[in-house]
Amino acid sequence: MKKPELLAPAGDFEGLDAALAAGCDGVYLGLQAFGARASAKNFDIEQLQKAREICSFFNVKMYATVNTLIKQNEINELLNVLDTVAKVGLDAVIVQDIGVAQIIKNKYPNLALHASTQLAIHSSYGAHFLKNFGFKRVVLARECSLETIKAVVETGIETEVFAHGALCVSMSGQCLLSSFAGGRSGNRGRCAQPCRQGLIYDNKKGMWLSTRDIMLYDNLPSLIEAGVTSLKIEGRLKRPAYVSQVVNQYRKGIDSAVEGRFKPLNSKEKQDIAQLFNRGDFSSAYVANSEDYGIINPFRSNHGGIHIGEVLKTGKKLIEIKITKDVADGDGLQIRTGVNQEKDIDIIYSGKNAEKGSTITAYIRPGTKVKAGMQVFRLTSESQMQNLKSLKRSDVLVSVRAVLLQNKISKIFVKDDFVEFVAEGDVCQSPKTQVLSEDKIKENLFKIADMPIQIDNIDIVSDGVFMPISALNQLRRTAYEGYIAKRIEYFKNDIIVNKYDVKQPNFIYKQREQTYFISNDIEAGRYAQSKGTIFVYEPLDIRQNYINKYLGNLNEQSYVILPTQLNDKNANILMKAIKKANIKNIMLNNIGQLGLDLSNYNIAFGPHIPLLNNIALNAAEQYNPQVISVFSELNFNEFKNIQNKNIPFAIKVYGRERLMILNHCPARTALGLYAGKENCSMCHEGKKESLLNKTLTDRIGEAYSLRAIYNDDYCIVEMYNSKATSLHKNINDFKGMGKIIHCTFETTQQQIDILNAFYTGDFSILSSMETTTGHFDKGVM
DSSP, rough: OOOOOOEEEEEEHHHHHHHHTTTTTTTEEEEESEEEOSSOBOOOOHHHHHHHHHHHHOEEEEEEOOOOOOOOOGGHHHEEEEEEOOOOTEEEEOOOHHHHHHHHHHHHHTTEEEEEEEGOOHHHHHHHHHHHOOOOOOEEEEEEHHHHHHHHTTTHHHHHHEEEEESSOOOOTOHHHHHHSSSOOOGGGGGGGGGGSSSTTTEEOOOOOOOOEEEEEGGHHHHHHHSSSEHHHHHHHTHHHHHHHHHHHHHHHHHHHHOOOEEEOHHHHHHHHHHHOOSEEEEEETTTTTTGGGBBOOOSSOOOOEEEEEEEEOOOOOOEESSSSOOOOOOEEEEEOSOOOOGOOOEEESSOOOOSSSSSEEOTTOOOOTTTEEEEEEEEEEEHHHHHHHHOOOOOOEEEEEEEESSSEEEEEEEEOOOEEEEEEEEOOOOSOOOOOHHHHHHHHHHOOOEEEEEEEEEEEEEOOOOOHHHHHHHHHHHHHHHHHHHHHHHOOOOOOOOOOOOOOOOOOOOOEEEEEEEEEEHHHHHHHHTTOOEOOSBBBBOOOHHHHTTOOOTTTTTTESSOOOOOHHHHHHHHHHHHHTTTTEEEEEGGGGGGGOOSSSSETTTTOOOSSSHHHHHHHHOOOOOOOOTTOOHHHHHTTOEEEEEEEEEEEEEEEEEEEEESOOOHHHTOSSGGGGGTTTTTTTTTSTTOOOEOOOOTTTEEEEEEOOSSSSOOOEEEEEEEOOOOGGGGGGSSSSEEEEEESSOHHHHHHHHHHHHHHOOHHTTTTTTEOTTTOOOOO
16 A cells, blocks of 8 residues: 555644654645634744745655635735745645636646645546646545545545544535624635534534544545545644644554554543544544534534543532542643533642542632532643653654865765765865874764754775864764755755736626526526526435436526535436436536536536636636626625626625535434434424424524435535525616526515516515625625
């Protein structure tokens, strides 16, 4: 088996040092702008240069995240950032925006493109699109099964898989919850993680969107056998100690799997990882077909720690704890109140180290309410922290050869498996009184101070010379410093930079005042068509035994909008049904769907393909779309900053925004179900505990509606905003543009009434509804 790359996070220099010490093969890091972790410390230009030199010396790949969506007015700043990346000589850039990818292809042709998980690629056809576009690697969506991973590997594109760390509950790049809940867009690196907050589902309180962290350690042999190129550890916002522990453990696992001696994690190894961070045990996620309650922990969204005991007695300032695990001075403990995680009590144990089975005394703040019987967990282990600090990166092994011959120029050769450097010094003299002995020369050459090298052997060629120690010192320093500089340069990526000008556009677009009606309701769709509107049928059931019947009700003028998440199996079922129904028009809803065979179809770009800048639009033009939907995170002024005179635009003037795509079912999670999703029939049978007519309600009373898309694997759940976005008051701003009306939860009659409102200009029905203008006015951060 080929050994995959172990890719580690580097949120700052401490994280970088931890990753290198733990044995990573590559690191990914963010810059001061355009990264999906804006709250991480990240790297400025000087720090990036220093980090590049360190990684180059240790032959560790270094990838920069430029994986946010870029607005038109940010293009010049983006070019400055990319110029810095090229100057430093990074190995690849991880991107989400196809406009950014287009710039890199044109201006930096040998800078490798890695497709961020934010592109939501989850199929082999999506991988084909990326490969044809010019991407070298895809970072797969976390929702991929092992079967899908294998299919992607077979396309020939490098395949990167998240192996450990946080799991986004929504398909990455398709989450608008933070955006619509508070104006902080995950697509812009500013996610506020509202998914980790408490919600109410079916009158039950819990964190129904808070996922357990992924741990795929025990699945390493299967992933390696599948041919995965890179195994990624999530955690640019985590502490260096976390990076050290997790990366070091996965280093051992990968090496042992390749060498045929792999063993699953034992209890101590799993506890050591969990001690650094866990959210109530781990999940093997979708790679190992985890489901529902196996994905979600509704009771804890922050670090759960390790259970270590129970409160025996309480006092005003002191409590006694019976411990079930060893406890050390400085350990961070937490007393669980049983109310909620915000009410838990954090303390630091200060006292003698104690063995399990004993009783310890701990101080609490006066007035803290602690009761006997409360459970105690350890959040941080002082001894573990100290052990991890002792983990040091391995220095580079070198061979040194000194050639010191009378009346010849002195030379020192420093060599490793990749480079050799030769330093030349003064001419060696014939000895008059004192000969420079070989022992003295070796002693001198072993003086490496804090240089990151380890001398394997020293070979001395000398015929007995005299050389001042100061001259030998200088020659040694020149040799070692020159070797380090040459090795850094050897592994540095020399980036070609072409001339590339970006012209600022004017507000020009191809005019086409066409209305598009997206709905699953065929009766309402027929009414829309009778008024000259293009009906875009939205299938909610693509099971093989059902989809042909639904599509058979459509006429040739209809479009079918593809579900955003559509794996290879279900794409094959749906595309066959579309062909059988003689439908010629398809609206795409994921950029990867351009990898499908669309040669006989008219295509349109749907609302969930984000194109925020003119360069992205120009990249999209080559696929000849009939219309491009305006992405919902652009405000009107930002939209006016982009143009494409060859493609008409359509803006959604009515409809609820889809905020999330969920691969777990809140109904099944609330029932505590771990398995059986493939054969679930609760919704089809209309059971009261099913997802039908249910919502997730947040702490301020916003009720997010849920609906399922059925397929032959299991259902995908979509979560929608509590209010519909309606731009009827701004309708005159969109003259010459297409309009999209998207109905989801409305009855047939309500849909017809909404259509008539836009046909007649009488918006009284919309004025009577509680609606929002979304991001039309303010946009997002």
